[in-house]
Amino acid sequence: MSGTHQEPNYMAVFYSLAVLTAVEVGVAYFKALPLLVMGLLLVVLALVKAFLVGMYFMHLKFEKRTLGIIALTPLILCTLLIIALLPDLTGTKRKSDTTAAVAEAQHEAAPAAEGH
Amino acid sequence: MSHATTMHAVEPAESPLTPESWGKLGMWIFLAGDAMTFGSLLAGYGALRAGSLDWPDPTKVLGINLTALMTFLLICSSVTMVKGLSAIRHGDQKGMRNFLLLTALGGAIFLGLQAYEWTHLMTGEHKVLFTTFGGQKSLFGATFYAITGFHGAHVTGGVIYLLVVAMRGMRGKYSAENYNGVEIAGLYWHFVDLVWILVFTFIYLIPNPA
Numbered sequence: 001m002s003g004t005h006q007e008p009n010y011m012a013v014f015y016s017l018a019v020l021t022a023v024e025v026g027v028a029y030f031k032a033l034p035l036l037v038m039g040l041l042l043v044v045l046a047l048v049k050a051f052l053v054g055m056y057f058m059h060l061k062f063e064k065r066t067l068g069i070i071a072l073t074p075l076i077l078c079t080l081l082i083i084a085l086l087p088d089l090t091g092t093k094r095k096s097d098t099t100a101a102v103a104e105a106q107h108e109a110a111p112a113a114e115g116h
Numbered sequence: 117m118s119h120a121t122t123m124h125a126v127e128p129a130e131s132p133l134t135p136e137s138w139g140k141l142g143m144w145i146f147l148a149g150d151a152m153t154f155g156s157l158l159a160g161y162g163a164l165r166a167g168s169l170d171w172p173d174p175t176k177v178l179g180i181n182l183t184a185l186m187t188f189l190l191i192c193s194s195v196t197m198v199k200g201l202s203a204i205r206h207g208d209q210k211g212m213r214n215f216l217l218l219t220a221l222g223g224a225i226f227l228g229l230q231a232y233e234w235t236h237l238m239t240g241e242h243k244v245l246f247t248t249f250g251g252q253k254s255l256f257g258a259t260f261y262a263i264t265g266f267h268g269a270h271v272t273g274g275v276i277y278l279l280v281v282a283m284r285g286m287r288g289k290y291s292a293e294n295y296n297g298v299e300i301a302g303l304y305w306h307f308v309d310l311v312w313i314l315v316f317t318f319i320y321l322i323p324n325p326a
Contacts, residue, residue, distance in 0.1 A: 007202060014195045018188060025184045028175060028321045035323050046317035050310050057194050057306040059299075067133045067141075073148050078155035085163040 008056045020049050137296040140303070147307045150270075154311050157266060158318055161259045172256050173324050177242050180320050186229050187316050193222030194309045197278075197302045207292035209285060216282040216298070219305065223275040230268050234261070260319060267315055270308045277301055 024045050027038060055061040060068050134140040165171050200215030237244040244257045281301045284290070290298055 007205075010195060010198045010202070014191065017191045017194075021184060021187050021191065024317065024321060025180060028180060028323070035325055039322050042317050042321050046313055049313045053194065053306055053310045053313065057198055057309070058303055064133050067144060070133070070144055070148050074151035074155050077152060078159055081156060081159045082162070085159060088163055089166050 008059075008061070010056070013052055013056045016052060017049055020045055020052075137300070139296055139300050143300045143303050147303065150307070151311070154263075154266070154314075157259075157263050158314065161263060161318065164255050164259060168255065171324055172242075174320055175323065177244060177256075178237070178260075178320055182229060182233055183316060183320050186226055186233075187312060189222055189226050189229070190309045190312050193219045193226070194306050196222060197305050201295065201298050201302050204285070204290050204295040204298050205292060209288065209290065212290065212298065213282055213285050216278055216285060216301075220275050220278040220282065223271050223278065223305075223308075227268060227271055227275070230264065230271075234264075263315060263319060267308070267311055270311070274305050274308050277304060 024042060027033065027041050027045070030038070033041070054071060058071075060071055131138040131141045134144070196215045196218040200212045200219060203209075203211030203215055244260065246257055246261050247254045248257065278301060281297060284297065
């Protein structure tokens, strides 16, 4: 049973993860970046880190490829879920401050009532 | 009981994807399901946040320095976990036990920091509570505590799991020929780390569109 796995250079993975985390925090503080660029950068950095953990710490690199497909299933399903949620975001945005929203709605309704 | 009889008597057939053990395949399938739960929570969070006009700026409300430290701590505990597995692969039971206990300690410190963070958020200037935040903004607190709390529950379970594995290790259950139990526990622990990497990005770092 032993010796079936090669052992990756765990410390190199650790240093990469630590540096990537530092870069993430740096990017988050770098307010001069356009927000879209910042958001995309942060997501890519997080996915790279997740990939490193999965491939080397969880040994996916040394497993059968089908196991990797099992591991990727949630990512595929979640992408579909996000696509399914997109129509919900195209409508009018909602304010989470319900009291203000109710007051606003009443305010909008009031002039109509005065007209009669 | 000889080693050969246990191997062939207990396992009726070889697991197709993970020839070393069925347990590993089982853990992977569980983790795929668990990842779906986290994925749904995060997707729901994203939909609620993207649909809000007045979502609070997470970098201002939550603060990311402490959380970056927590992220680093989990990465360190992942390293001690692989070091523990590496130790038992070389037959070093004592080294494995020490590294497993260190990993559990890392998880426990993480939980302590999370408790500190939550207390701070609930009693601090912004008063982020489960369903209220600065008066009426309810979704921010609800999603924040649901997701970080669900992750914290996983860390709690992981710490208990690691302590059980460490105790079994102390009773000599694992060796250079039989370390599957340690590897499977490691899979769970690294998964918890992996999820936190994503939670850290989506909950704490991603800025609000202007």
